[in-house]
Amino acid sequence: MSNINDVARLAQVSKATVSRVLSGSRGVKEDSRQAVLRAAEILNYTPNAIAQSLSSQSTNCIGVICATEHIQQSTGYLQALEKQLKEHRKHLLLRFANDAESVLNAVDELSHGLCDALVVVGARFTLPALDGDVVLIDCLSASTANSVQCDRVFAVETAVHYLCSQQRRHIALVNFSGGDAALQTIDGYRQALHNYVVPFNRQLVIENEPSVRIALQKLVNSGVKFSALLVTNDSQAQEAITMLNQYQLFVPEKVLVFSLDGSTRLPGTNAIPAIEYSLENIARRAVALLLGERHGHESDLVRGSLLLA
Structure with missing residues (x-):
């Protein structure tokens, strides 16, 4: 049978x-x-x-495959998801993955009677083909339409607006290494520069480079002038600040660093300007997708807000 x-x-x-x-x-x-x-x-x-x-x-369990590289971001997402799931009497079953193969292994394991639905969080690599009902949260390459994503275009436009208001018009960008997020970010960057009548300079954009250290070396070695630097997250921002100071490009006097996703305050320093996203809002939308409770008019693009030092 x-x-x-x-x-x-x-x-x-x-x-x-x-x-x-x-x-x-x-x-x-x-x-x-x-x-x-x-x-x-x-x-x-x-x-x-x-x-x-x-x-x-x-099982009333939701399988969550955490693919984020940074423990602080992982913890934030997992806490927000657990809170939302608990309100629906659901439990979180966690697995970690750092590449496409390990995502597939986790999906295969969790799909065999351990949970009722699956979520992949924060993948910064190309995902394998997944079932259409797998919910993706903040993944750079969305392999399904069932996803909750950050509004990258709005984030970059907001960042450029702030930097121009600070008289920083030579704005460099270390973009995502690939995926939909990279395309959206460069589109927002180009549009924002156009709005402020700032010429687009290809030398100021570093793409397809997962290491911020190597990306900055390329940028500095090119000799191009820049007074502001956009990076994709807080971890990159902290590493960039250390490197720029070593190059005598002191932050923020000579270069103002801006994070497109979150900012932390290190001991003895100020929080850097950033775009901050509500993890609770993201988790709420993801759980609505899991439970089939999303309303047709709702967008799955989450806009962040400007966080100043």
Whole structure:
């Protein structure tokens, strides 16, 4: 007799997706729903068998695959997600991953009866093909439409507006190493410079370089003048400040560093200007996607706010 594993395998989706389709839950992509229904019909997976399977397959656990590199950011996301899930009487089952293969391994493990749905958080690498119902949070390359992302265009436009107001018009950018986030960031950067009648200088942009140290070496060695530096997150900002001071490009006197995602205050220093995102807001939207409770008019682009030193 066929079981839920057979249906999931034939439909090429997770068991959680099969359960959600057959229980009538919302939030499942139409093509996935149709694939599950076709597989159930082909395998003669009867309603009685389905009901018995569903009664034992629900775990009230949400699998969270944490792919963020920085422990502080990871902790913030996990705390926000756990708080939101607890309000819905759901539990968080955690796995870590640092590349596409380990994401697939975690998905395979968590999909075998351990949890009802999956979330991938903060991947800074190209993700493998995932089921359409896997929710992505702040991943640079979104492989599904079921994602909550930061509004990168708005973030860069806000940053450039602030830097120009501080008379810093030679603005360098160390962009994301790739993915949708990199494309959105450079688009926002170009548009913001255009709005302030600042010429776009390709030498001021470092792309496809995951190491901020090497990116800064390229920038400094190019000899191009810059009075401000945009980096993608707080960790990069702190490393950039140390390096710039070593190059005698003292911060903030000669170069004003701006983080496009968060800022911390180190002992004896001021917090650097940054775009700050509400992790609670991001987690709330992600859980709404997981539970099929998102309203049609709601956007999954989260805008940050300007945080000044």
